[in-house]
Amino acid sequence: MAHPAIPERNWVNIQWLARLRWAQIAGQAATVLVGQILLEGALPITSLLLVISVGLVSNLGLELYFFGDRRREGATARTVHEWQIALVMMLDIAILTGLLYLTGGPHNPFGFLYLVQIALATVLLRAVWTWMLVALSFVAFGVLLAYDRSISIPEDSRAIGMWVALGVASAFVVYFLRRITGALAERETELSEARGLAARQERLASLATMAAGAAHELSTPLGTVALAAKELERALTKAADPELAADARLIREQVGRCRVILEQMQQGAGTVGESVTACTVAELIDETMVGIRESPTVHRDVPSELLKAPLLLPPRAVSQALRSLVTNAQDASPANTTVVVVVRREDSMLTLSIRDRGAGIPSDVLARIGEPFFTTKAPGRGMGLGLFLARAVIEGVGGSLQIDSGAGGGTEVSVTLPTDVSTREPTRSVRSGESPRPGVVSKPA
Known part of the structure; x- marks a missing residue:
C-alpha cells in the first residue's frame, strides 16, 4: 500500500475537538429548549x-x-499549534460559564461539564496548558458564586438535572476520550512503522554504499585470482593431477560466488538508478521466473484478463525481489511439491501470494526473519540478504510484505504493489529508530 503522511498529534486533536464541539453545541441547544419547556418559559432564551x-x-x-x-x-494542511487548541478550549469554558450564569449560576447541575473540559485538556494538551484551563475553570466557577443569578427550580427538577448532567458528562468523557486516545494510538502505530521503515532504508543505503565500494575494490583482485586459478587448473589437468585440478576449479567457483554476492548486494539493494517504466503483469511474472529452478515446480495462478494489465514501476528491481521470494519458497519446499504464486488485482494494487510446502517457521525464528545477514539456510546456501532486500525494494515503491507462517503449516508471503508507483505519496520523513517490524504474523502451531 502507499504510505500516506502521518498526521501531527495536534492535527488529530483539532479534528476530534471540532467534532466534540458540534456535539456540544447540539447538546446545549437541546438542553436549553427542553429546560425552557419544563420551566414554563422561565429561562432567558x-x-x-x-x-x-x-x-x-x-x-x-x-x-x-x-x-x-x-x-x-x-x-496543504495548515499547521496546528497547541496554543490554538488551548484557546478554543478556553472559549468553550467561557461559553459554559455564560450558559451557567444565565441558568442558575453555581446551582445549575450542569456545572459538572467543567470536568469534561479538564479531562479533554489532560489528553490533548501539555501540563502547562492543562493547569491553565483548570485555573480558568476554578476562577469561572468562583465568578458564578460571586455573581449568583439564581432562578427558581423545583427540587425534583434539580435532582433530575443533576442526574442528566452526570450522564451527559460521563458519556462525553468516555466516548470522546476513547476515540481520541484510539486515534492517537493509531498515529503512534503508524509512526512506529514509519520509523522501522526508515531504519531499514538507512541500513539498505549503508549496504549499497558498502557493496559498491567492495565491488570496486575487489573486482581486480578477484579477477586476478580467477585467472590464476584457471591457468593452474589447466596446468594441473595436463599434469594428470585431477585432485589438485579439482581444488583449482573450486577456487574459481568460490571466486564466482564472491562476485555474485557483490553483485546481489550492489544491484539488489533497492531501486536506485532504475527508472520507472511500463510493463504488463505477464512481463513482470515472466521476468520473475528467469533463473528459477525446475524443482520444486512453480505454479502460476494468474487470471487471463490480468496478464495484459499495465504496470508502471521499476521492473528489474521488483522482479528480482519477487524472484528472491520464490527461490526462498523453493528452498523451503520438498522437491516433489509445488510452489504456488497467486496474482490478483484489488483496485489500484497488485497482490501476489507465494505459498511454499515447507515445514513452516517457528515463532522465535519468525521474529527475526528479514534482518540483514540472518539466515536459517545451511552455510554456503544463503547470506541472509534476500528477504531483507526484497522487503526494502517492495516498501521502497510503496508496497508491503507480510509473512504468515506456523510450524508444520508452510509459509505464505503476501506482497502488495501499487500498479503505478509514480502516483504514490512520498513517505514522511521520521527519525530512524528500532521498532517492531510490521507485517509479520505467526499462526499458532
Missing part, C-alpha cells in the same frame, strides 16, 4: 441562544480555517 451562537460561529470558523482548504486539490 434569547440570551442563551446568543451565547450558544458564539460557539456555533467559532466552530464554523475553526472548520473553515483548518479544514476548508483540504477540499481544494493539492492544498
Whole structure:
C-alpha cells in the first residue's frame, strides 16, 4: 500500500475537538429548549441562544480555517499549534460559564461539564496548558458564586438535572476520550512503522554504499585470482593431477560466488538508478521466473484478463525481489511439491501470494526473519540478504510484505504493489529508530 503522511498529534486533536464541539453545541441547544419547556418559559432564551451562537460561529470558523482548504486539490494542511487548541478550549469554558450564569449560576447541575473540559485538556494538551484551563475553570466557577443569578427550580427538577448532567458528562468523557486516545494510538502505530521503515532504508543505503565500494575494490583482485586459478587448473589437468585440478576449479567457483554476492548486494539493494517504466503483469511474472529452478515446480495462478494489465514501476528491481521470494519458497519446499504464486488485482494494487510446502517457521525464528545477514539456510546456501532486500525494494515503491507462517503449516508471503508507483505519496520523513517490524504474523502451531 502507499504510505500516506502521518498526521501531527495536534492535527488529530483539532479534528476530534471540532467534532466534540458540534456535539456540544447540539447538546446545549437541546438542553436549553427542553429546560425552557419544563420551566414554563422561565429561562432567558434569547440570551442563551446568543451565547450558544458564539460557539456555533467559532466552530464554523475553526472548520473553515483548518479544514476548508483540504477540499481544494493539492492544498496543504495548515499547521496546528497547541496554543490554538488551548484557546478554543478556553472559549468553550467561557461559553459554559455564560450558559451557567444565565441558568442558575453555581446551582445549575450542569456545572459538572467543567470536568469534561479538564479531562479533554489532560489528553490533548501539555501540563502547562492543562493547569491553565483548570485555573480558568476554578476562577469561572468562583465568578458564578460571586455573581449568583439564581432562578427558581423545583427540587425534583434539580435532582433530575443533576442526574442528566452526570450522564451527559460521563458519556462525553468516555466516548470522546476513547476515540481520541484510539486515534492517537493509531498515529503512534503508524509512526512506529514509519520509523522501522526508515531504519531499514538507512541500513539498505549503508549496504549499497558498502557493496559498491567492495565491488570496486575487489573486482581486480578477484579477477586476478580467477585467472590464476584457471591457468593452474589447466596446468594441473595436463599434469594428470585431477585432485589438485579439482581444488583449482573450486577456487574459481568460490571466486564466482564472491562476485555474485557483490553483485546481489550492489544491484539488489533497492531501486536506485532504475527508472520507472511500463510493463504488463505477464512481463513482470515472466521476468520473475528467469533463473528459477525446475524443482520444486512453480505454479502460476494468474487470471487471463490480468496478464495484459499495465504496470508502471521499476521492473528489474521488483522482479528480482519477487524472484528472491520464490527461490526462498523453493528452498523451503520438498522437491516433489509445488510452489504456488497467486496474482490478483484489488483496485489500484497488485497482490501476489507465494505459498511454499515447507515445514513452516517457528515463532522465535519468525521474529527475526528479514534482518540483514540472518539466515536459517545451511552455510554456503544463503547470506541472509534476500528477504531483507526484497522487503526494502517492495516498501521502497510503496508496497508491503507480510509473512504468515506456523510450524508444520508452510509459509505464505503476501506482497502488495501499487500498479503505478509514480502516483504514490512520498513517505514522511521520521527519525530512524528500532521498532517492531510490521507485517509479520505467526499462526499458532
